[in-house]
Each structure stands twice: as structure tokens, then as C-alpha cells.
Amino acid sequence: PDLPPALEGLRILHISDVHVGFFIGFDDLERIIALASAQRPDLVLIIGDVSYDAVSYLYALRLAGEIPSRYGIYASIGNHEYFRGIQSIIRSYDRGPIPLLLDSGVAIDVDGTPLYLAGADDPRSIRNRPDSFFATTIDRAMQDAPSDAFSILMSHRPTGFDRAAELGIPLTLAGHTHGGQIGFQGRSLLYAFNPERYMWGLYERGPHKLYVSAGAGHWFPYRLGCPTEIPIYRLTRQAAT
Numbered sequence: 001p002d003l004p005p006a007l008e009g010l011r012i013l014h015i016s017d018v019h020v021g022f023f024i025g026f027d028d029l030e031r032i033i034a035l036a037s038a039q040r041p042d043l044v045l046i047i048g049d050v051s052y053d054a055v056s057y058l059y060a061l062r063l064a065g066e067i068p069s070r071y072g073i074y075a076s077i078g079n080h081e082y083f084r085g086i087q088s089i090i091r092s093y094d095r096g097p098i099p100l101l102l103d104s105g106v107a108i109d110v111d112g113t114p115l116y117l118a119g120a121d122d123p124r125s126i127r128n129r130p131d132s133f134f135a136t137t138i139d140r141a142m143q144d145a146p147s148d149a150f151s152i153l154m155s156h157r158p159t160g161f162d163r164a165a166e167l168g169i170p171l172t173l174a175g176h177t178h179g180g181q182i183g184f185q186g187r188s189l190l191y192a193f194n195p196e197r198y199m200w201g202l203y204e205r206g207p208h209k210l211y212v213s214a215g216a217g218h219w220f221p222y223r224l225g226c227p228t229e230i231p232i233y234r235l236t237r238q239a240a241t
Contacts, residue, residue, distance in 0.1 A: 021052025048078020
């Protein structure tokens, strides 16, 4: 309802959980990049778990950097970036074409209106994280946000949505869960087995929205009723009721 007029119709493409490695090859990534490029998005957000292999990470970033977008491509990290060696991954971002937002954010000028992108850290293990983890990382990522900016949070773990809603962030984008890779009628069947209650799709807390992508790839060689996806969002002002 409070969308600035300059952001009306802005198209955001969301890539997460490609997992280049065991079951997803660079030919698959090239297909994902081609599909994404054909959409001509205004903004591209890559939200964690790009590759299993730290050695090939830079090449994957360079491929993704070829997606044409009016306002650029930005990334945040996921748990697999830690599993593969976070310092090596950070060096890949330093050498690559895509800025990494880690406990940080950036303001983008859209026709004179600030759009703020914030990138949260990942706790590595959701089961053992301190309760303050998401508050700490999201507060850090938001600390430089202009007071008049429309903000978007990139949080690989959808659990970050709780803190985002408390802070009044209108849109949070997440991945990580793969929708459990098993679904029915657009919903995950694995809620009971996952401590993160946001598994797949759109969630709302008042005017604040979260979308959890089922991911562009996978770490297990099958899916049932839960296909891979590269979501595209179109921002629009909510009509008065």
C-alpha cells in the first residue's frame, strides 16, 4: 500500500539454491541464465547456495553476471557458502561481477526514489542458532537504509521474515527449503519435519510479505509436486479497499 510511484511495475527476478555440483551442471546453469535473461528483469537477486564447489564459484558468478538488468544484480549468502569455505566464496565475489551483501545493504536510485536492498547472514544451523541471530544480522544489514527507502530483505533462511516484519520491511525474499522437494497443490508436504515454518510460497504478516522460492536447482535428484522455479515479482501499489 505504501509503494512509491517510481517503483510501480518494477520487475525483480529471484534466483536461489542452484547448487551447481552433484546433480546440477554448468549446462543447467546456462539454461537457467538463458531463461532469466529472456525475462529482461529490472533487478536480479541471487539468494544463496549457488555452488557446491568453491573452485567453480567464480565461474558461476560470471555466468550469472551476464543477465541483463536495468538496476543490476546483487547477491546474499546461504548455508552452503559456509560449507564450501566462506573466505574463498567472499574472494570469488570480490573478483566477480556481482556485489555481495553480507550484513550490509545498498541503496539503488530508481528515478529519484531510493530502493534499499539488505542482505542477511546465515546461521549455518537453524537448530542451534541463538534467538538473537536474525535480529542481529538484519539490524546490521538495515542500519544504512535511508528513512524514506522502500526496502527488500534477502534472507536465505525464511526465518528472517519474523524480524523483517517487526522492522517494517515490506518484502522479504528467501530460499533454502527447496519446498521440501515434495509438494501438493502448491504447498510443501514437509512442514512437520522442518523447524522453519515458512517452506514454500507466499506468506504475509499484515502488509509485510515473504516469498520462499522452491529453488532453481536441488541437492537430491528428484522432485514430486514441487518443481524448480525462478520467481519474478512485479511491484504494484495495493488498491484501496
